[in-house]
Amino acid sequence: MENKQIKNESITRQEDDFAQWYTDVCKKAELMDYSSVKGFIIYRPYGYAIWEQIQSYLDKRFKETGHENVYMPMVIPESLFKKEKEHVEGFAPECLIADIGGEERIDDPLIIRPTSEVLFCDHYSKIIKSYRDLPKLYNQWCSVVRWEKTTRPFLRGAEFLWQEGHTMHESEEEARTEALKMLEVYDDLGRDILAIPFSKGRKTDKEKFSGALETYSIEALMPDGKALQCGTTHYFGNGFAKAFGITFQSREGKLENPYQTSWGVSTRLIGATIMVHGDDNGLVLPPYVAPIQVVVIPVAANKPGVIPAAREVANKFKEAGFRVKLDDSDKSPGWKFSEYEMKGVPLRVEVGPRDIEKGQVVIAKRNDGVKQFVPMTEMVEKGKELLKVIHSEMYEKACKYLANHVNDVKDMDELNIALNKGGYSKIMWCGDRACEDKIKELTNATARCIPFNQMEVSGVCPVCGKKAKKLVLFAKAY
Amino acid sequence: MENKQIKNESITRQEDDFAQWYTDVCKKAELMDYSSVKGFIIYRPYGYAIWEQIQSYLDKRFKETGHENVYMPMVIPESLFKKEKEHVEGFAPECLIADIGGEERIDDPLIIRPTSEVLFCDHYSKIIKSYRDLPKLYNQWCSVVRWEKTTRPFLRGAEFLWQEGHTMHESEEEARTEALKMLEVYDDLGRDILAIPFSKGRKTDKEKFSGALETYSIEALMPDGKALQCGTTHYFGNGFAKAFGITFQSREGKLENPYQTSWGVSTRLIGATIMVHGDDNGLVLPPYVAPIQVVVIPVAANKPGVIPAAREVANKFKEAGFRVKLDDSDKSPGWKFSEYEMKGVPLRVEVGPRDIEKGQVVIAKRNDGVKQFVPMTEMVEKGKELLKVIHSEMYEKACKYLANHVNDVKDMDELNIALNKGGYSKIMWCGDRACEDKIKELTNATARCIPFNQMEVSGVCPVCGKKAKKLVLFAKAY
Numbered sequence: 039m040e041n042k043q044i045k046n047e048s049i050t051r052q053e054d055d056f057a058q059w060y061t062d063v064c065k066k067a068e069l070m071d072y073s074s075v076k077g078f079i080i081y082r083p084y085g086y087a088i089w090e091q092i093q094s095y096l097d098k099r100f101k102e103t104g105h106e107n108v109y110m111p112m113v114i115p116e117s118l119f120k121k122e123k124e125h126v127e128g129f130a131p132e133c134l135i136a137d138i139g140g141e142e143r144i145d146d147p148l149i150i151r152p153t154s155e156v157l158f159c160d161h162y163s164k165i166i167k168s169y170r171d172l173p174k175l176y177n178q179w180c181s182v183v184r185w186e187k188t189t190r191p192f193l194r195g196a197e198f199l200w201q202e203g204h205t206m207h208e209s210e211e212e213a214r215t216e217a218l219k220m221l222e223v224y225d226d227l228g229r230d231i232l233a234i235p236f237s238k239g240r241k242t243d244k245e246k247f248s249g250a251l252e253t254y255s256i257e258a259l260m261p262d263g264k265a266l267q268c269g270t271t272h273y274f275g276n277g278f279a280k281a282f283g284i285t286f287q288s289r290e291g292k293l294e295n296p297y298q299t300s301w302g303v304s305t306r307l308i309g310a311t312i313m314v315h316g317d318d319n320g321l322v323l324p325p326y327v328a329p330i331q332v333v334v335i336p337v338a339a340n341k342p343g344v345i346p347a348a349r350e351v352a353n354k355f356k357e358a359g360f361r362v363k364l365d366d367s368d369k370s371p372g373w374k375f376s377e378y379e380m381k382g383v384p385l386r387v388e389v390g391p392r393d394i395e396k397g398q399v400v401i402a403k404r405n406d407g408v409k410q411f412v413p414m415t416e417m418v419e420k421g422k423e424l425l426k427v428i429h430s431e432m433y434e435k436a437c438k439y440l441a442n443h444v445n446d447v448k449d450m451d452e453l454n455i456a457l458n459k460g461g462y463s464k465i466m467w468c469g470d471r472a473c474e475d476k477i478k479e480l481t482n483a484t485a486r487c488i489p490f491n492q493m494e495v496s497g498v499c500p501v502c503g504k505k506a507k508k509l510v511l512f513a514k515a516y
Numbered sequence: 517m518e519n520k521q522i523k524n525e526s527i528t529r530q531e532d533d534f535a536q537w538y539t540d541v542c543k544k545a546e547l548m549d550y551s552s553v554k555g556f557i558i559y560r561p562y563g564y565a566i567w568e569q570i571q572s573y574l575d576k577r578f579k580e581t582g583h584e585n586v587y588m589p590m591v592i593p594e595s596l597f598k599k600e601k602e603h604v605e606g607f608a609p610e611c612l613i614a615d616i617g618g619e620e621r622i623d624d625p626l627i628i629r630p631t632s633e634v635l636f637c638d639h640y641s642k643i644i645k646s647y648r649d650l651p652k653l654y655n656q657w658c659s660v661v662r663w664e665k666t667t668r669p670f671l672r673g674a675e676f677l678w679q680e681g682h683t684m685h686e687s688e689e690e691a692r693t694e695a696l697k698m699l700e701v702y703d704d705l706g707r708d709i710l711a712i713p714f715s716k717g718r719k720t721d722k723e724k725f726s727g728a729l730e731t732y733s734i735e736a737l738m739p740d741g742k743a744l745q746c747g748t749t750h751y752f753g754n755g756f757a758k759a760f761g762i763t764f765q766s767r768e769g770k771l772e773n774p775y776q777t778s779w780g781v782s783t784r785l786i787g788a789t790i791m792v793h794g795d796d797n798g799l800v801l802p803p804y805v806a807p808i809q810v811v812v813i814p815v816a817a818n819k820p821g822v823i824p825a826a827r828e829v830a831n832k833f834k835e836a837g838f839r840v841k842l843d844d845s846d847k848s849p850g851w852k853f854s855e856y857e858m859k860g861v862p863l864r865v866e867v868g869p870r871d872i873e874k875g876q877v878v879i880a881k882r883n884d885g886v887k888q889f890v891p892m893t894e895m896v897e898k899g900k901e902l903l904k905v906i907h908s909e910m911y912e913k914a915c916k917y918l919a920n921h922v923n924d925v926k927d928m929d930e931l932n933i934a935l936n937k938g939g940y941s942k943i944m945w946c947g948d949r950a951c952e953d954k955i956k957e958l959t960n961a962t963a964r965c966i967p968f969n970q971m972e973v974s975g976v977c978p979v980c981g982k983k984a985k986k987l988v989l990f991a992k993a994y
Contacts, residue, residue, distance in 0.1 A: 078589035111556035140663035185618035
């Protein structure tokens, strides 16, 4: 059937103003709303439900890989926070601090957690005594606060929801393996659930997490050509362990400091999903994360039998395990079509009097607008198949976009041209911080990651002309 | 088989010091630990897992009854908090307040949420316009902060985990029904999951929530004879709606204020579960909330074939959907027995060489220590049956305790005698606040609830001698 794309007039077009399109979609699809406190958003039911789907996938994966959930206090005493020097320097400028409790001044002011490394370390120092107590594989679902000046829904907020894994290990090798393993779990989430191809790699020293020895990240490329860091895992060595006095009796009977990792993803993933897949009609949600997978809409609902038939259709999908909404409100089918397009529901099922006569329904795919008639007896099977197809199509499309936006860059002119086009610039880097700084100064692009595959390294650094040591993906970033 | 109860020496005996027994169990069963911040506890994996079971049950029930999850900011500007007078007066003395953000003073200080009525109202004032937008049935899972002077693990903390439902309705009747409906959901949780019989009813005006017109509660009786408020639901009328300017166009085209409820339960339920069921050997967990339902322990594990057989037994239970732990560590069976008794695991399955020869296992019930031989071919079915049996036995035991601790009280002497025995005192109350105050002043007992069934009302108020209007359950309380 014909592919009809009706432009939704209520939101800005992507090509006119991508940033405004993004904000419009966040609001119109009822994902979020602004609160009375600058930078703090309200996660509305439709937005929160996407987070619940992400949580459900990750929580299962974390538990399968031996992790346990815990909950630490939401506040950190300033004195404790200052124990690891690099860490505190990284976070101090964006801390929210409470110093009045029960109408009295608090002696040791409390920082609302921006991240919980120090709380986990403080606890670990009390409960880890022997190699038998290791590894400790803990995770926490919570919100954190970072007092940011400029905020954008889901992408950068004063408060956001996330998970933070914090683990302790007997050996350096085991800890390094953990940091890489959890990066793979995040990568799986992108490929299998969000239909987003992530670029993976190690951060440069300049870009790594305050206090970490290594930071790994997953990066996604947005349609405006900018990269978005979507998650990180960190290997800490035993620096925090030493600062917090965490020791264990090793298998050889010696007192040693354990090796540490942490890793996290946040509601920023919702922002990535909106941008990577959305279009001028609104959201396009990947089927496995969509709060509603199938919306059933009666057409000519006033005709006898239509509403009951639509209800039966909805029930059939529900019984088969789909997340279903039947919209039998008295609004027009046209209004409903555009509403659920805005909300990015993967499949729309139309049930009208002529369809009922013929024992069929119309199924429309949100991602490309393709419609088809399907016999009611086959609609559930067809629906299952189409969810898979839509996921693949969305993932393929995002992969193609990514592949078309990686540019080989040999000198500073090429870099500027590439950055104007948008996307990643593959740079052969000498490894000197000064050259990395220079690139940022001249172009505002940052090193997003050093991909694990370094087979292609060759040539010279575009800044200093020295022999290249590393292939790095640079991009302008969110 | 014989019912052997070996006293666990590492915790205080209940009859020696119930409060100390409670703290010992919380720590020894590794449910929680103290943090560096006074009053803020760490929810350790075993404690948090109990909360996850409670969440899982409630979240499903909330969604089945049409509620949606949202997430509101964790901070409330002081100016917003002050909009509803009674509410702010109730909470102001125990607020934690942040007034430094990004190293600068914040003009309108931020209260770390002690509860979120005002945030929901602020949001509702923006999104509710017509009767078509009603009801709004929102729930939030989060933590809240109350700056309490005296804290106890799970029972009263500076920060605790909870859910808070906040709903808006077209009519008073619908809102009142909602408040009562959610009380029933909480009651179901007690009966079906926690094996705790709650006493339900309405709060007196003295005891109700700041700003509510009606507060309903579920109360549980602890083995020390004191009552523990385990959850509340509130009917607000439209007082907040008026204060926050929430209006909607009614079906008749008039501008009206909607009617509101809120309701919540917290990790205090973990405290109730520990106290109601625990014994001198530690926790006794109700099967449907136990993080581990079956622990499999190899006996004479050094004998060939024992560990593989134990592993197979554990797998059989796992495949059948039980939450299972196999402890094949090199600790002694005796150590393990007492460890998992401490942790309150409902079923212990022992696998030893003689059992393997006979194709059987030993299954021991935590709640009464009863052991039996069960053929391996029947152990999974037997296990399912025993979980049901244990739940019933625990519930029955708690019901019996409750029934034996409700005392009819006709005068102040009887009240003092009853309160010394512990439990509820059924008082025929005149309805005057002065008499309620007097009872508290003289005995330290408070009105826990006015049961819904008021058939028995008769006689006179024990304080003033006037005709009784209401039957009230009084008790000393946590």
